[in-house]
Amino acid sequence: MNTTIYSIACTQLHSLMAGLKLATAKPNANLPVLEEVQLTVDGERVTGVATDRYRLFMDSREVALEQSPEEGEAATVFTLPASAADDFKRLGFSKSHERARVEVSADEVVVATASARLSYPPVGAEYPRVGALMVKALGAVAEGKAVEVPTQYNVDYLGDFAKVRRAAGIPTNTPLRMHQIPAGAGSFQLIVTFPGTDFWALLMGVRHPEGDANHSSAVEALERANETAKALASA
Structure with missing residues (x-):
């Protein structure tokens, strides 16, 4: 079985999923994919995207590739159910000093620590192509077409x-x-x-003045988000 294994700090995985869960849809038999968070790994960052067709959230954290499959390329796109955030909270990820192993295969996505193993089924439906929407919105900010309110x-x-x-x-x-x-x-x-x-x-x-740290870090965050959105749109 071809399995890709990533490692990520438990606290980081929990905070990523907990924040993105707020933009996912409530359980819906017709659109189960909207109950999922799509995760994309690019280099040493994992970016999560969530949408309920009304809101669109994106966030990222540091991740490390621990194992590549024996054959084929490493799995770089997978999903986790929004409810995984509740599982991670219940297991104390928010206060843990451990790193979690995220094992991605065609049959399941497993999140494991020294004391726990959580298995989630892959979602067959194609996740909404949200990259183009983000590129358009973030591009407007980058091009000065949006009102910047300090x-x-x-x-x-x-x-x-x-x-x-x-x-x-x-x-x-x-x-x-x-x-x-x-x-x-x-x-x-x-x-x-x-x-x-x-x-x-x-x-x-x-x-707050435009030259202070809050303004500068906000601009940098938008620039990073714009680059990530472009990568998602071309994936």
Whole structure:
């Protein structure tokens, strides 16, 4: 059996899958592939992509090739179910100092440590070709076609709007709308509303200069994402 084996820090595998799980679809008999996270290995990075056809998330971590198959090329694209994030949490990956072995073959994907072995079946359906979508979106940023707002928001505050929706009995299919308004001196604020309700909120961002570390690292992250998207689109 041709098997490719990668190793990755347990903490890194858990954080990668836990973050991407948020963009996967709920169990759906008609579209089971959308319950999966697609993982692509390129050199020493593994990049995960997840989508539910409404959102598209991408993230990457360091990975090492431990074993190539005796015949043929190493398997560089595989999937894991979004529920694997829950398995990794249950097994304590988020606090482990171990490295996990990810064994990829035609029959299964196995994630193993010294004390655990998890086996996941391969998904036969073709994963949505999301690379082209990312190239278009990230390319617009790279070409200066998107508005760069040097403002940062607390992600916990953004997540609280889901709690507001549930507490207020707002239907789950009601979208969250964000309206950007000028706030003087080139800065912006966001007005948040749920259409059809009386709810609204003002997000007061914290301005930071373009030359600081936050701005520079954000630009670098977009550049890396754009290069990865191009590679996925041409795969």
